[in-house]
Amino acid sequence: MADAVSSQSSSSVREDGSFDRLSIDTIRTLAMDAVQKANSGHPGTPMALAPVAYTLWRDFLRYDPATPDWPNRDRFVLSIGHASMLLYALLHLAGVEEIDADGRKTGKLAVSLDDIKQFRQLDSKTPGHPEYRITTGVETTTGPLGQGCGNSVGMAIAERALAARFNRPEFNLFDHDVYVLCGDGDMMEGVSGEAASVAGHLALSNLCWIYDSNHITIEGATEIAFTEDVGKRFEGYGWNVIHVDDANDTKAIAAALKTFCETNDKPTLIIVHSVIGWGSPRAGSEKAHGEALGEENVRLTKQAYGWPEDAHFLVPEGVAEALNKALTDHGGKARDDWQALFESYRNSFPTEAAEFNLLRSGKLSEGWQADIPTFPADPKGIASRDAGGKVINAIGPHIPMLIGGAADLSPSTKTNLTFQGAGSFEPGSYDGRNVHYGVREHAMGAIANGMALTYLRSYTATFLVFADYMRAPIRLAAIMEVPTIFVFTHDSIGVGEDGPTHQPIEHLATLRAIPGLDTIRPGDANEVAEAWKIALEHTHEPTALILSRQALPTLDRTKYAAADGLRKGAYILADTGGGDPQIILMATGSEVSLVVDAHEKLVADGIRSRVVSMPSWYLFEQQDAAYRNSIFPRSVRARLAVEQAGSMGWDRYVGFDGATITMSTFGASAPLAKLQEKFGFTLENVVKVARELIVKNE
Amino acid sequence: MADAVSSQSSSSVREDGSFDRLSIDTIRTLAMDAVQKANSGHPGTPMALAPVAYTLWRDFLRYDPATPDWPNRDRFVLSIGHASMLLYALLHLAGVEEIDADGRKTGKLAVSLDDIKQFRQLDSKTPGHPEYRITTGVETTTGPLGQGCGNSVGMAIAERALAARFNRPEFNLFDHDVYVLCGDGDMMEGVSGEAASVAGHLALSNLCWIYDSNHITIEGATEIAFTEDVGKRFEGYGWNVIHVDDANDTKAIAAALKTFCETNDKPTLIIVHSVIGWGSPRAGSEKAHGEALGEENVRLTKQAYGWPEDAHFLVPEGVAEALNKALTDHGGKARDDWQALFESYRNSFPTEAAEFNLLRSGKLSEGWQADIPTFPADPKGIASRDAGGKVINAIGPHIPMLIGGAADLSPSTKTNLTFQGAGSFEPGSYDGRNVHYGVREHAMGAIANGMALTYLRSYTATFLVFADYMRAPIRLAAIMEVPTIFVFTHDSIGVGEDGPTHQPIEHLATLRAIPGLDTIRPGDANEVAEAWKIALEHTHEPTALILSRQALPTLDRTKYAAADGLRKGAYILADTGGGDPQIILMATGSEVSLVVDAHEKLVADGIRSRVVSMPSWYLFEQQDAAYRNSIFPRSVRARLAVEQAGSMGWDRYVGFDGATITMSTFGASAPLAKLQEKFGFTLENVVKVARELIVKNE
CATH class of the missing domain: 3.40.50.970 (Thiamin diphosphate (ThDP)-binding fold, Pyr/PP domains)
Known part of the structure; x- marks a missing residue:
């Protein structure tokens, strides 16, 4: 040789x-x-x-x-x-x-x-x-x-x-x-x-x-x-x-x-x-x-x-x-043959050709957000998983290559596309928009990444606790900078009776810890709409969308700041004004309405209070120092974070002098109200801890 | 009916x-x-x-x-x-x-x-x-x-x-x-x-x-x-x-x-x-x-x-x-028959019967630690994975039901039991002590839990980045409170050339976030020995042992505090004395020797410095407030944490006024020294940031 x-x-x-x-x-x-x-x-x-x-x-x-x-x-x-x-x-x-x-x-x-x-x-x-x-x-x-x-x-x-x-x-x-x-x-x-x-x-x-x-x-x-x-x-x-x-x-x-x-x-x-x-x-x-x-x-x-x-x-x-x-x-x-074919296709099917070119560019069609609902104020509200279902079904018809599915949980994650013609992706119906992944979270994540690498806007869905089964593909989406969307519902002890094996505790922290992953836990239905918008606008970041099983009140946005504050990761929902607040209450997801209620109670008692919704740490950390300081002024040390999850990471925002109401153990099997009482996620406890913080930091 | x-x-x-x-x-x-x-x-x-x-x-x-x-x-x-x-x-x-x-x-x-x-x-x-x-x-x-x-x-x-x-x-x-x-x-x-x-x-x-x-x-x-x-x-x-x-x-x-x-x-x-x-x-x-x-x-x-x-x-x-x-x-x-058989067995085989009763009780045999080596000071040192291999091979003969294996990585994780008679667990040799799990991290974790539930002291091993594949069983070990030991080597960008897919960034945080899991990242060979002791003494907690690929200097314990400080999670390796330190340097694992070197340099320049090794946050959080404050006095705000991993969680110890030298992105494929330079894990950078912190907090 x-x-x-x-x-x-x-x-x-x-x-x-x-x-x-x-x-x-x-x-x-x-x-x-x-x-x-x-x-x-x-x-x-x-x-x-x-x-x-x-x-x-x-x-x-x-x-x-x-x-x-x-x-x-x-x-x-x-x-x-x-x-x-x-x-x-x-x-x-x-x-x-x-x-x-x-x-x-x-x-x-x-x-x-x-x-x-x-x-x-x-x-x-x-x-x-x-x-x-x-x-x-x-x-x-x-x-x-x-x-x-x-x-x-x-x-x-x-x-x-x-x-x-x-x-x-x-x-x-x-x-x-x-x-x-x-x-x-x-x-x-x-x-x-x-x-x-x-x-x-x-x-x-x-x-x-x-x-x-x-x-x-x-x-x-x-x-x-x-x-x-x-x-x-x-x-x-x-x-x-x-x-x-x-x-x-x-x-x-x-x-x-x-x-x-x-x-x-x-x-x-x-x-x-x-x-x-x-x-x-x-x-x-x-x-x-x-x-x-x-x-x-x-x-x-x-x-x-x-x-x-x-x-x-x-x-x-x-x-x-x-x-x-x-x-x-x-x-x-x-x-070369394909290119010639495509030119001819463009003449015969200009709309389809334009649609594919848009897909290649990673851009979304004009008006894709047009049908996203605005949710009216509602003290009873709806679960953020339900809001998510409404939002994707409003977006779906505008983004034909938005194709997703769940690991055999779509009736629970509410991620099925149900509009006319959405159908199931199956042999014989490859035009279907819903992939039935079966109970295969790990493959689901890896498959969704493959779809995202081939022009599709793919999303997955399962319960948050099962994010554990699909960590590797989530991480690889972040390394590759592909905008796969990972929907996780049943996001806390809000799961209730299914108990500790099904109640995420550490999972929010473990997702927030992945570089380049935008983890968003919206606080009400209108934040869900904003979260889906951001997720679809991302071209280089995967998103983890964290949604609740239980109903969340829909905030009155004439009274509180608009939900598009979510775009900055954290924003002030309400502030008493009249000087620096005596306390900053912060929360994400299902705990936002809880700290809003606590805020109202403190305000009624003459306390200067600020309440911050903080759905995405990732987006917040990308803001400039001026914005970040405007939300969390250094001088305000009495800060309370409330989240039905482990505390890891919150110290960054509450500091030595603040506190968290979070989970330090696994959850338990019981109706949610009992769990909230057991673990301190009650209005009384939040107000109590807030008052103690104010006194301590005076 | x-x-x-x-x-x-x-x-x-x-x-x-x-x-x-x-x-x-x-x-x-x-x-x-x-x-x-x-x-x-x-x-x-x-x-x-x-x-x-x-x-x-x-x-x-x-x-x-x-x-x-x-x-x-x-x-x-x-x-x-x-x-x-x-x-x-x-x-x-x-x-x-x-x-x-x-x-x-x-x-x-x-x-x-x-x-x-x-x-x-x-x-x-x-x-x-x-x-x-x-x-x-x-x-x-x-x-x-x-x-x-x-x-x-x-x-x-x-x-x-x-x-x-x-x-x-x-x-x-x-x-x-x-x-x-x-x-x-x-x-x-x-x-x-x-x-x-x-x-x-x-x-x-x-x-x-x-x-x-x-x-x-x-x-x-x-x-x-x-x-x-x-x-x-x-x-x-x-x-x-x-x-x-x-x-x-x-x-x-x-x-x-x-x-x-x-x-x-x-x-x-x-x-x-x-x-x-x-x-x-x-x-x-x-x-x-x-x-x-x-x-x-x-x-x-x-x-x-x-x-x-x-x-x-x-x-x-x-x-x-x-x-x-x-x-x-x-x-x-x-x-009943079995009980009678066991009584008879106790007469014929008293040693074996006693051994089994000990196993049932969850206790370890007298003198099981006797052969654990003490590692002499050595500036070149050895990789903590290598130290781990020496330690388990010193312990193994004393704990016959210590049975473990790796997901097809034992030559790299160094977890093979190599002493006489250890052998492989295979059909025909079920007395073997080394289980060959193949490239099946997830099953390995679940299998190890099943072994731990049946009197065995089981351990697993793979690279830290692949902890992602086996999150669910790690979590379940913690929920069940069974003392499975999960060894993870190649614990940082220290992996070097294999690049970002093999370099853990967020993994330390994601393990530390699991309630009831003791995550230990020892800083040198003698801390490895202490870590294995603790892991085996645990009866209700699983342990994640985090070990390096690369060599770590073995600290001179006549000059620095004894390695059994690890039992308290964090301990002072050295302190200049003469009043509160101007700076506290803290680190885990491979970065301990780096902050020790920085400490020496600062001390040489007349700065009052303290250096803290912090291998287990879990154990540290269990100490009383007096101990925790003795390590990290509230008044000392200039604090620097150095870890070749994401920063999540460190704010708890460094606060608003401290800083971290950590990873904010994924790693890269290159020889380690190049990576350390790129990401700031050099003596020069640690000293520089420490000095800035001192000035800022004066």
Whole structure:
């Protein structure tokens, strides 16, 4: 093969496979060299899967290196994010061009050879795990295992939804596929099982997972922990299962991929048996997984490949050109055809074309807020989950790609879209707007992210306590800066009789702690409307919308400040005036009306009081110091925060001299009124503690 | 049947099944009546599964109502915790006797009829979901779906481990089974799939899941979201799968359970088809799931059962007596035999018998700490994960039932027990001490809780960022007050090149926010030793042990305070003296040595400085006010907290006038030193900010 390196200069030599082998070994050696230079990373899997990924990209993936943001491109998801060098090598060899945040070409490669030499270095385009927005061509951020699998189901759903919405006879705008490379770890994680069950149920025949079964995990052979029959399990999920015995057998891989392409009624799992670190002295060992091979092993491996032993980051002439050409011949042409089709579509269906372009831009249609109700003052009020249901059903018709669902709780979360034509997203009705996720919170989050990555405005819903089941996708939405909306209802001990297992305590704090996530807990129906507006206006932030089970009074906004104060995160609902307040009462969600009542009682007793609604700490922290100080003047030290949740984080606003009425333990099973009494969320107690604070701080 | 209610007075009438039916309908009507009285709860599943549960308890469960804490009892786990009335009805009818926290009989029933009438009321023994420690006979707290399934695998592992440790020829001290009732929701959750895969791999033939396939979920028919072939999936996991077509067919149920009892090489799944709300006008509808049936429906249902329509909470004469007798004849006798066997065992194997009694008491053996190393001062030091590995390997030989494992990361978390005989827990070597959980964090947590509920001291390990995958079991350990130990390594941007998907930011805050969880982040190797001691001494609190990937200097404890200060959560490492400090520097984990260095620099410049190590906020908050004020005097306002994590929660200690050097964004992929520079975790920056604080607060 060493000769081949110098003698092969085009893709013309293919019959004997030697040029393929050259290309494949280029991927392998780039991965080895990059990991070795960084002295950190995962060489073994790129080495094992190079033939698989090369075959997929060269002969199947409909992808235009010159237009990597073409909407109808096939998606490639590297769920085994630790094998990032495999993707970087492919992006480099394919000659994928870089696109900036505004969708413009920069004139650079997405990944240059210099970028590969900067693998895992600060501010490089080649971080340890692939990061969406950092590197053109990375379709989703992966690393935490199973997440890419979940995302891919959302991407496949999105393709079906886009096709249902935009395709017309003779205008197949959307018909792309979603490919995933995944591994033993992905297969062991429950989230991938949940996602696979959803994909099988939805008959997503546009979805192909390629599972690298390499018999090795970090602790050793998979036999120590993973002996199940994965193929049988996936048949149980309703998948088409194909086995490829040798990852180096590119013909068998191509045949399997061809079968996938011809399968129209179910998703496909291709189980590929591979040897981790193929060709190296560490081949087949867990030692090939997560560390550099070492200079000597790299040399020996190159020797085994017939590669120049002392060459580093070598891309033999013709290898990159050939892969670029293959992709361009296939995907580039498809993209050109699509562009022509779209021009014609624009003439025939101008409204639909405009709608899709708006979607691409991340903008919302003119007047999308027009039907959002204003809720009249009402001392009895409605639950914020009910208000949420009214609001999304007012917005839904204006944002056709607002598609969401619950983890088998929509009658409780009130998140069903119920207007004419909304329907269920099911096989046979991919134009439906309601996804029935089943009791699969984790996959729901990951799927929703995949949808958000494919032009959809996706939302999820479950009870707040079950946010625990879907932390990883919420975090990844924040890392990726995609505006997935996570609705969480039953947001406190307000859950009542279901008891401590169903009553969130720490969950508000745990969401507020995620950087870049806007956690909003609106205090009444009109704040709910504002919260949904903000959530949909976000283009780079996911939102967690926290809603109550129980009815909340709708505040009289002629008496108290307008609900759009929510846009600043915290705002003064009412203030006695006549100098600095003697006390600031602050609250979110269901406790806002409680502190409003306390405020009124204190005011009636001649106390200068201020009451602050604080639905979003995130938005508040983005305001300038002047605004923040205008809400919470430093000089006012008597401050009381009331929230039916743990206290963590409130000290930032109440300080050493203030106090909180919060939960210091888990809740209990009982009717809400009994719980409020037990835990001190009564008007009497709030007034009492406020008075004590005033005296203490005088 | 109405006649039957008055005429049947003993269990003598069995041949025609009418007495069984009477007993079954008693369970059903108790569930209906309790939910109706509370006007809250889940009647439909108890009504559907009463025949299944009754058959299991009456004829198979080896359980002594008079000694519900008998160690070798079969375990019954209601993973469908919302069906709690099924369990409460069984506990009542079986006449299970109450045991208090000290293991003494109270003379009361575990669940009286009055308790059932208090269903879902404050401080009752019949909360909405079954709660361990609240109600005798509840083996684990369930409600969040899938958790009971996960726990059950831990319980089955524990049985195998106890048998391997204590059984001797002729002395089968442990040979019990674990039964689970689970539902569609359990089956959809990924955690149950992970747990099932583990159980199949480990060939846990002592484990039987009875899956209630009722074709209904909250959003409607299961067909809208759940059409997979569960049986096939479980065959893929290596389970024995049995189908029962009708939940009312007690003969078929008994036959299936018999097959389970005879299966010795794999776990068993019995799929039972049932009708939710059986016999009621809402039968087969999702409306029978989660709310009271309504007075009229209750009446009509009783009519359909041939039950006195106006009778409430009726237990026909003989029903309770018969169930109690059946259990006592079988389980009571088994328990008596076991007790005699144990007395004989104590004579033959006094050491082992004493060891088991110690285990039951929750106490640790004399001298268990004897081999824990003291780490000498070392400026280079060792990673706290490495120190952790040394410590558990010093403790392990003294606590034979300390059994743990990692989610396929033990070479990285350093949690493997490596001493002679520790070995792997695998089929054929159930005496192994290391469980290979595979990449299944969520199941790992739930399994570890099941082990902790069955006399074992169980620990888990993974990277801190993956705590996100296992939040629910961590929370449930805290709710249940079981001392599971959760080890999390790679605890900050110290992860380095793996980048933001692998760098925890918010995770410390999210763990500290869980009530009753002791989160400890030790600052050097000697604090690691103290942390492990505390974790093992806890009997009612789970512990999260937070350890570094990177090396941490080992502090010179002749110069700085002793590491056992950790027992108070926070302690003064050093203080200049000569009056109140001008600045208090505080930190945890890897940042302790950084603030110590800053302290030394400030002291060298004549500044009065105090440095506080603060490994456990949880323990610190339990100290009295005098101690807390002695660490953080109110008058000292210049306070600086340094932690390579998000700032949430630190305001409690630094106040309005202090500052934090913490992470306000996600991390990045780069070598650690570069990251520390980028994010301000350098000696220069700490000293600079400290000086600014001193000036500001002068």
